Amino acid sequence: xxxxxxxxxxxxxxxxxxxxxxxxxxxxxxxxxxxxxxxxxxxxxxxxxxxxxxxxxxxxxxxxxxxxxxxxxxxxxxxxxxxxxxxxxxxxxxxxxxxxxxxxxxxxxxxxxxxxxxxxxxxxxxxxxxxxxxxxxxxxxxxxxxxxxxxxxxxxxxxxxxxxxxxxxxxxxxxxxxxxxxxxxxxxxxxxxxxxxxxxxxxxxxxxxxxxxxxxxxxxxxxxxx
Numbered sequence: 506x507x508x509x510x511x512x513x514x515x516x517x518x519x520x521x522x523x524x525x526x527x528x529x530x531x532x533x534x535x536x537x538x539x540x541x542x543x544x545x546x547x548x549x550x551x552x553x554x555x556x557x558x559x560x561x562x563x564x565x566x567x568x569x570x571x572x573x574x575x576x577x578x579x580x581x582x583x584x585x586x587x588x589x590x591x592x593x594x595x596x597x598x599x600x601x602x603x604x605x606x607x608x609x610x611x612x613x614x615x616x617x618x619x620x621x622x623x624x625x626x627x628x629x630x631x632x633x634x635x636x637x638x639x640x641x642x643x644x645x646x647x648x649x650x651x652x653x654x655x656x657x658x659x660x661x662x663x664x665x666x667x668x669x670x671x672x673x674x675x676x677x678x679x680x681x682x683x684x685x686x687x688x689x690x691x692x693x694x695x696x697x698x699x700x701x702x703x704x705x706x707x708x709x710x711x712x713x714x715x716x717x718x719x720x721x722x723x724x725x726x727x728x729x730x731x
Contacts, residue, residue, distance in 0.1 A: 512590075512591060512592050512595065514592075514595050514596060514597065515541060515542070515587045515590070515592050515595060515596025515597070515659070516539065516540045516541050516542075516596065516597055516598075516599075516612055516616075517540055517541070517542045517543070517544070517583045517586070517587070517596055517597070517598040517599065517659075518536045518537075518539070518540040518542070518543045518544070518598065518599040518601060518612075519544050519546070519576070519579040519580065519582075519583065519598055519599065519600050519601065520532055520533065520536070520543065520544070520545045520546070520601045520602075520603055521545075521546050521548065521572065521575055521576070521579070521600075521601075521602060521603065522545055522546065522547050522548070522550065522554055522603035523547070523548045523549065523550055523570070523603070523704070524550045524551070524554075525603050525604060525700070526550075526554055526555065528603050528604040528606075528699060528700070529545070529554055529603040531606045532601055532602075532603055532604070532605060532606040532607075533545070533557060533560060534606070535606035535607050535608070535609075536599065536601060536606070536607055536612070537560070538609070539599075539607070539609075539610075539611065539612035539613070540599065540612060542561065542583070542586060543560045543561065544560070544561040544562070544563070544579055544582060544583070544586075545560060545561065545562045545563075546562070546563045546565060546575050546578065546579050547562060547563065547564045547565070548565050548566075548567070548568075548570050548575060549565070549566050549567065549568050549570070550564075561582075563578070563579075563582070565578070569670070569671075569710055569711065569714065570670070570671070570711075571667060571670045571671075572665075572670065572671055572674070573665035573666060573667045573669055573670060573674040574665075574667050574670075576600060576664075576665045576674075576678075577664045577665055577667065579600075580598065580600075580657075580664060583596065583598045583659060584659065587659065594658075594659045594660040595659070595660075596659040597612075597616050597619070597656050597657065597658055597659060598656065598657060598659055599612060599654070599655070599656045600654075600655055600656075600657070601653065601654050602653040602654070602698065604653075604698060604699040604700045604703075605653040605654045605696050605697065605698050605699070606696070606697070606699075607654055607694070607696045608694050608695075608696070610694060611629060611654075611694040611696065612656065614629070614691055614693055614694045615627040615628060615629060615655075615656045615689075615691060615694070616656060618636065618689045618691045619656070619658065619689060622638055622687065622689045623686060623687065624638065624686060624687040624688055624689040625657060625658045625660075625661040625663070625682055625685050625686035625687065625688070626650060626655060626656065626657040626658065626661065626663075626679075626682040626686075626687075626688045626689075627650075627655065627656050627688060627689040627690065627691065628650050628651035628654060628655035628656065628688075628690055628691075628696075629651060629654070629690065629691050629692075629693060629694045629695050629696055630647075630648070630651070630690045630691065630692055630695065631651060631695050631696075631698075632647055632695075633692050633693070633695055634647070634648065634690070634692050635692050636689060636690065636691055636692055637689070637690045638687055638688070638689050639679075639683045639687065639688045639689075639690075640683050640684070640687050641680075641683055641684065642680045642683070642726065642730070644730065644731045645731075646730075646731045648690055649676065649679055649730075650675075650678075650679040650682070650688050650690070651690070651696060652675035652676070652679070653696065653698040653701070654696035654698075657682060658686075661682060661685050661686065662685075663678060663681045663682050663685055664678075665677070665678050666678070666725070668721055668725075669718040669721050669722060670714055670717075670718060671705070671711050671714040671715050671718055672705070672714070672715040672718040672719065673715075673718045673719055673721070673722040673730070674718065676722065676730045677722060677725065677726075680726075
């Protein structure tokens with residue numbers, strides 16, 4: 506029997522953050538009791554964000570941001586971390602925006618549904634709808650993976666498409682996860698996105714990038730997702 510078979514399944518949490526210290530604090534406080542390892546990627550905050558003791562961090566000064574690459578850097582960090590702990594790929598990792606503090610019990614509820622259904626990723630529905638499984642691309646915007654707060658199986662190996670920098674790469678990743686083993690949305694434990702699209706609407710260059718990302722998505726999939 507391998508060493509990792511004797512260890513509890515890992516629960517990691519990756520948080521992408523920029524400037525919003527108070528919101529980041531809320532998200533860390535909410536997820537920390539639910540995870541064994543928390544990593545914050547601070548993208549060019551000025552001043553750099555204050556990270557609590559016991560929480561890992563990377564400071565990436567790159568601007569304009571390439572969020573898909575940041576996701577991938579964080580996900581690859583967890584591969585190395587859990588391997589160093591002897592767990593291999595026996596872990597799940599939550600990917601959270603800094604303004605998305607999950608409610609108590611969220612991690613356990615989502616991963617329980619993942620194990621029950623065999624899904625490689627899961628999230629809670631913002632609309633509190635009944636459980637939904639997805640295996641292929643569709644135009645059902647209400648039942649897509651919750652991009653500001655989702656969990657994926659470390660063994661899935663799925664990564665974000667870095668040809669899209671700001672928008673749509675999350676939807677592309679959702680499609681890849683569906684095709685890899687399925688995604689599940691649960692009808693409980695919704696996660697509030699406190700400031701949705703804040704930077705897109707306040708920074709013209711990111712709004713323009715969203716348009717370019719949409720064109721790239723359509724090039725890859727033949728149409729926009731909805």
